[in-house]
Amino acid sequence: MNNVPSKLLLPEWIFEQAEDDYEIRRLVLDLRRYPKRVAEYERKLLEVQMLIDKVSGEREIQVLNWMLDGRSKRWIGQNMGLSHTHIKNIKDQIVEQMSQ
Template identity: 40%
Template structure:
């Protein structure tokens, strides 16, 4: 991931996590809000070129949820896989508040720093997350 992508994902982390939760709950919702037609409306012809089944339409709409969920999960997983790279206590504190969705101004007030200093700490966090995590080679694993 590039610097801008990590920066945006950090900023969006909180709402993406909440959206995944809501979309999953919606997908697991078994209640149907479909209104059947009775009387003369039921016998009228349906529009052409479209499936008139409201349940089918809802299934199509919900399939799009899966794609968004997977996209958000990939981004969130990228951040989670790199959290271990942050060793400094200040950086970890700032990172946790960013992931909780707090503003830089809120974090600055909370920690007693200037907002500019919080942004510098955020930049340091991003720089560390850009670095590729060191993975032990197969020979190192067998030696250990």
């Protein structure tokens, strides 16, 4: 993966998902192809980051951080030893805490 420009700041999930330079380029082009969608995701992410202090509990914070990293409820559940429906319930608790 030496051919990727070093000045380019990319989300960590791109490097985790990509198997080689070609895959990184494809994912970056996908980001550039949909600038309005990316801008909307960034706006929503900023809103969540502004409310993150309202979230209490280690589990909730861990789930929120993994969700912000783009992890699925199923992936999070497998890594925490919980079902994806339990993760959904935790996500609902996070949303409730943020809306108070």
